Amino acid sequence: MNFFKQVLATITGVLITGVILFFGFIFIIAVLVSSSTQDSKAPAPANSVLYLSMDYNITEKSESNPFSDLNLPLGVSDSEIGLNDILSRIEAAKTDDNIKGIYMNPTTVGTGFASLKAIRDALEDFKSSKKFIVAYSDGYSQKAYYLASVADKIYLNPQGSLDFRGLSSSTMFMKGALDKLGVDMQVIKVGTYKSAVEPFILSSMSEANRQQVTSYLTSIYDAFLDDLAAARKISKDSLHQYADSYAVRNADAALKYKFIDAKMYKDELIAEMKKRLNITDKDDISIVSITKYAGKTTEETGSDEIAVLYAYGSIVDGEGSVGEIGGDKISRELRKLRQDDKVKAVVLRINSGGGSALASDVIWREVALTKKVKPVIVSMGDYAASGGYYIAAAADSIFAEKTTLTGSIGVFGLIPNLKGLLNNKIGVTFEDVKTGKFASLMSTPDKPLTEEEKAIIQVEVNNTYQTFMDRVAKGRNISIAQVDSIGQGRVWTGDQALQIGLVDKIGNLNAAINAAATKGKLTSFYTKEYPAKEDPFASILSTSKEKVKMWMFEEELGEYQKYILELQKLMKNTGIQARIPNDIEIY
Template sequence: MSFFKQVLATITGIIITGIIAFFLFFFMIAIIAQFSSEKTQPAPPNSVLYLSLDYNIIEKSVDNPFEDLDLPFGMAEKSIGLNDLLARIEAAKTDDNIKGIYLNASTANVGFATLKAIRDALVDFKSSKKFIVAYSEGYSQKAYYLASTADKIYLHPQGSLDFRGLGTSIMYLKDALDKFGINMQVVRVGTYKSAVEPFTMNQMSPANREQTMSYLNSIYNMFLDDLAASRKIQKDSLFRYADEFVIRNADDALKYKFIDGKLYKDELIAEIKKRLNIDNKKDIPVVSVLNYGGTPTNNKDKSNEIAVLYAYGDIVDGEGSIEEIGGDKLSRELRKLREDEDVKAIVLRVNSPGGSALASDIIWREVDLTKKVKPIIVSMGDYAASGGYYISVAADSIFAEKSTLTGSIGVFGLIPNAKELLNNKLGIKFEEVKTGKYATMLNSWDKPLTEEEKAIMQQYVNETYQTFIKRVSDGRKIPTSKVDSIGQGRVWTGEQAVALGLVDKIGNIKDAIRAAAAKGKLDSYYVKEYPQSESPFSSIFTTSKDKIRMWMIGEDLGEYYKYLKELQKLTKHTGIQARIPYTVEIY
């Protein structure tokens, strides 16, 4: 008996020691990171602001003390919030130490609304008469869209420039699911509610193709309009160049006036030195936008606060994670801001494809209550669709970018049936014991829904859709019949949504802040962002086994990881969903 006690004590000691060592390890890493990582810093005299997009651009910056260390599981990933990126470009505009921007971008892995916001900030920067020089070994279409704002655009002599028009693709999984013996049972409302199509079809439905082409053309028109204005090239010519794919290399780009010259890196450095009037033997003073500590001038009248509340990610029930909109968490933030007498107006920044219909309604209620107490204005990012639109409709007014994807007024439920996989392929069977006819209706994957159960689920979906329509009708002052006709799950761009009355104005977050100030009759105010940053070390404790596993899978799958991630997202969502059709990636 004493032997087993000793074994148990040894095992317990090992476990406790391991836990202590784990926390000590990360504590030491955190201390090292705290002292080794570069802090935000002022720009040196006669310098350039270096802007590259080879890092993640998220909606709001998150402190990460590990980003300068080579750590696994995505913990050292460099990122910057769009909020800080725009603020630093704005600050550089009036910073006497900064003479210009060096834009070095090959790719830009962001949505078009985010891209447009950055581009507008660069255009505004140029009003200071400071220079922007763009250079790359190869421009993607999105990177070139930003580079087109520059005074001079240069390309490596052997480089490339991608200009073929915009496109998107959707992966369909029905045949693969059939092979596994999984049947996705769907209940939905909306002709265009195509979030479930990849699981139930092998090709795009005519309705989905129609809406996809519609919003793609809307974004493409904006894209070509902006390029035409910046490069002084006719829009019709741009369309033809892309359609015929005539621009492929540096010579083509120069011939068609897409660039101003072909340069090697040493020649580019020499030109920037010439602009700064620096001796060729000296280095160029430079500060990265990641580290630049400049902040734009902000009125410091502490009695008039405009709160900017960020809501980005999937909408989920409960608290959610740092990358999700938890219905309970966001509602609590709204209540606090509503009850804070120093907060005179609120801007709700929404960047979400939607999610839980219930959580969306919980948030909607708080927005509606807030509007009765103080102004609340919505600013839309890349997405504010389905549930993302649901939480927006009660606001006083809504601002969107031209390329924001919004609308998608429709709901669905997705119930997997793995009877073929479990029973026939794996030999796994279940026996039920229940006290009510419907007690196990949604608790097992090994049986199809009965006709009665389908009818019950369809009733849930229909009722949720009618509630959704009413919320839109009440908030936007549109008859329910019209909401239904432009709803049906259809996705619209911000530009289209303005014409339909779903959005009030095209504008960015600064426009929304100005509107909030005007609505609140504030001559002077200051802006504060919410929710307040969590502990920079919180990522240590949220790096779960699942997160580590998915990171490792992502390393192996590379670019195909995004498809697995989308599949995981949709299959884990329970209850009635108000979501945009998949994640739209335009390239």
């Protein structure tokens, strides 16, 4: 009896100690977060240079991250910044007398071409201030060089590299691995080009998918080369030739073909920067990172507000989490904005490859209702495809970048049959007791769908596709037959989408805001971003959990973590899906 008392007392003591340590940890973190958030952003000192390294995670919109300014283990303090803050801080630096120029030091850039174009356009606008932009790197990836090409001067380490060989996109196919595991992915879809399911049922691209990827990749490449040709005064034909022959790989070739202005070591760059700032060799250069730059506080001028509502990430049912478009959350935000008399127009900023068809329709309904009360203009980011296009279709007007991936009007259902894995490899079996013929439909993991069950699901998928097409036809004022001809799950670039009537204009977020002001007949207005940021203290636990999980994945899997995460996302999906492949990456 004494033994059990001692064991129980020990367990109780451990639990109490754990609770005390847990809350103590939270208190310490809260204090650190409080001090960090108070001083993390500051104005630039006089005679400063704004620094863009681009080695941080670029999201569509900056969210509360209480660990971003703390030096904590396990990767929970990884630097992160939203595209919205990058653009606004470059704009602020343009008129900041303390900022004399911009120093870019990009090697790789982890974002899509539409976001890159937005940053590049902001830098181009910055140059109108007559302040300098200098780019330097030990090695430029193609995306990094595209961004650097806007600079007044581009420099490269004499032993460095410049990767210029054309764009490519690759897809990982998992059918062979699933076959070995005994997993059969049962697909019900509509759309010849609906390729999101291909990695699970094929070992290579279908001809239809290869056709669409070639089409949109060529369109993006053309826009990419157009900007480089204009910036570096090199003909587009020459750029094609250099890429096809892989002529530009190192600093010597980059200088020979006028991709850079000079080869430099870092000490030479520092010496030049000091000359530009008119300081002595002994003086230090005042560098302000864009992640720390305070920029300027948006002032509310006038009484009319244009709300910029951000919807980015996968579209999911319910509330969703940070980086997801929760059907309930975004529709609630739209209702609030519709009922707010101060808000005279709404700009819906979409960066999404889609997701739940049901959640997409929930959001579409609120967009349609809001348009009846006040203007709704859509601004598309890197993606606004499938479910992302669904929620855009009801808007008054749609703006996209040339390289935005959009369209993909099609739907699918993906139901795994785990019979081979569970029964044959693990030895687990299931047995049903049911009160109706279809009572166990999709609820037993080791039962393949019958032809009758497939037909039932196909009817629902077809109905969802028909509804999708109807939403687009009414929103774009075209026939359902026209929608079907450009639908079928096919992905288009923004430039292509403009030609076939899926978008109205090529332009960035500012262009969409100006269009909203014109539509609302506003002469004096201010903008405000939604959803509002979470309180830093409220996000401590959720942020740390997600960051630690991502760190663990990265430690074990490196760059291959993304494939596991995409598979995990897909397996969590419920209901009929309207999405493009989540792993479209262009290099």
